[in-house]
Amino acid sequence: MMNNERFDVIVVGAGPAGSTCAYLLGKSGINVALLDKEKFPRRKLCGGLLTFKTIEDFGENI
Ligand SMILES: Cc1cc2nc3c(=O)[nH]c(=O)nc-3n(C[C@H](O)[C@H](O)[C@H](O)COP(=O)(O)OP(=O)(O)OC[C@H]3O[C@@H](n4cnc5c(N)ncnc54)[C@H](O)[C@@H]3O)c2cc1C
Incomplete structure (x- = not known):
């Protein structure tokens, strides 16, 4: 876990919805953390x- 690190957005839940959201935010330059309980x-x-x-959506990055 990151100490004292600051994020623009924290996405909770790294299933398809959360990870896609975090990926697209990160791709557009937003500093995002993706958290999951699992x-x-x-x-x-x-x-x-x-x-x-x-x-x-994922193009060549898949
Ligand atoms: C039997 C079955 C087969 C399927 N096969 C396919 C398939 O082949 N292809 C396909 O595209 N879809 C498939 N699906 C559908 C797919 O699983 C769902 O549409 C998809 O998982 C929904 O994504 P989601 O991100 O909304 O939720 P989820 O995948 O449920 O992700 C939510 C995440 O949030 C986390 N979370 C929850 N509460 C907290 C908390 N309090 N703090 C931190 N983290 C938390 C969970 O651990 C989880 O990782 C299948 C579904 C089933 C039931």
């Missing part, structure tokens, strides 16, 4: 599918 990789039900929209 240690990753967390146990999560998932079919492993990435939607076309997700692939499009």
Whole structure:
């Protein structure tokens, strides 16, 4: 954990919604911290599918 570090935005929850939000904020130059109560990789039900929209948003960074 970062000591005395300051952020413009703190996103709580690093699921697809929170991590996408933090990624897009960070990409636009905003100093963002992403927090989750779980240690990753967390146990999560998932079919492993990435939607076309997700692939499009992340582009070459995926
Ligand atoms: C069986 C199953 C299969 C699925 N397969 C797919 C698939 O193949 N592809 C797909 O795109 N979607 C799939 N989904 C849907 C997908 O899991 C959800 O749409 C997605 O996880 C929702 O993302 P989210 O970020 O809103 O919430 P979540 O993924 O639930 O993330 C919320 C995060 O917030 C954290 N959190 C909660 N409370 C706190 C707190 N107080 N403090 C800190 N952290 C906290 C949690 O630990 C969690 O990591 C599947 C769902 C199910 C049930």
